Amino acid sequence: MHVNDKVEAVAGPIVLATDAAVSPDRVASGYLSTTGHTGLRAHLYPKYLVRPCSRVVVTELRAVYVGLKAVLHTHPDRPIEVRVDNLQALRHLHSWQQGGTDMPEGYDTHLRSQGRRPSLVKLQLLAEYTPHLIFVHEKAHAGHPLNEAADSLAKLGLRCVRGSIPRTELPRLVPLWAAGALADYRRSLAA
Known part of the structure; x- marks a missing residue:
């Protein structure tokens, strides 16, 4: 299941926040950009695909890929600051920018x-060949509106794939949460 949407943008530099939520057999990712692009993806995750310790990293990196794909489609030449709260995922992104090809352990x-092509191979190529991408660490659960929204979107996706939230609610909830987070972000810039 996935939802991609667009809400009112915030003027200024482009910032993209991404996050993931993982349970033993389900994964979800969320993203929100100051361009107004937002979305989530969630699904059952076959245990044989990657080692359990890598599942979080893979899902975090997939969130970066999906978010970047949306933003780069409409802003191909603008600098984009991508905020990631998973240090292992960030290490892969920095390595890929330098031409590295290492993947999370067990990733096929x-x-x-x-x-x-697998999504992480496509992300590796984006990181290496898109010069205006900046990957930075965002401390998790520190109150940053974009990071908190990406985290909430990922958790919303996980709750939906578990069946506790109807899928029919996602097209209403995703833009609502994203618009609220971008309003908070706008206020934090003005303060």
Whole structure:
């Protein structure tokens, strides 16, 4: 399941916050950008795909990929600051910017169905060949409006895939939460 939406943007530099939520057999990721792009993805996660310790890192990196894909589509040449609260994911992003090809332990880099590249391979290429990306650490649960929104969106996705929130509510809730977080972010810039 996934929801991608766009709400009113915040003027100024582009900042993209991403986060992930993981349970033993489900994963979810969320993102929010000052461009107004927002979304979440959530699904069952087959245990055989990667080692359990890597599942969080893979999901965090997938959140970065989905968020960047949305923002780069409409702002291909603008600098983008990507805020990640997972240090292991951040290490991969910095390595990829320098031409590294290491992947999270156990991540399968073979082509997917219909010959598609795996999402982390696509992210690795984006990190290496998009010069205006800046990857920074954002301390988790420190009250930053964008990071808190990405965290909340990921948790919303996880609750939905567990069945505690109806999927039909996501198209209403995602833009509502994103708009509120961007309003908080706007106020924090004015303070």
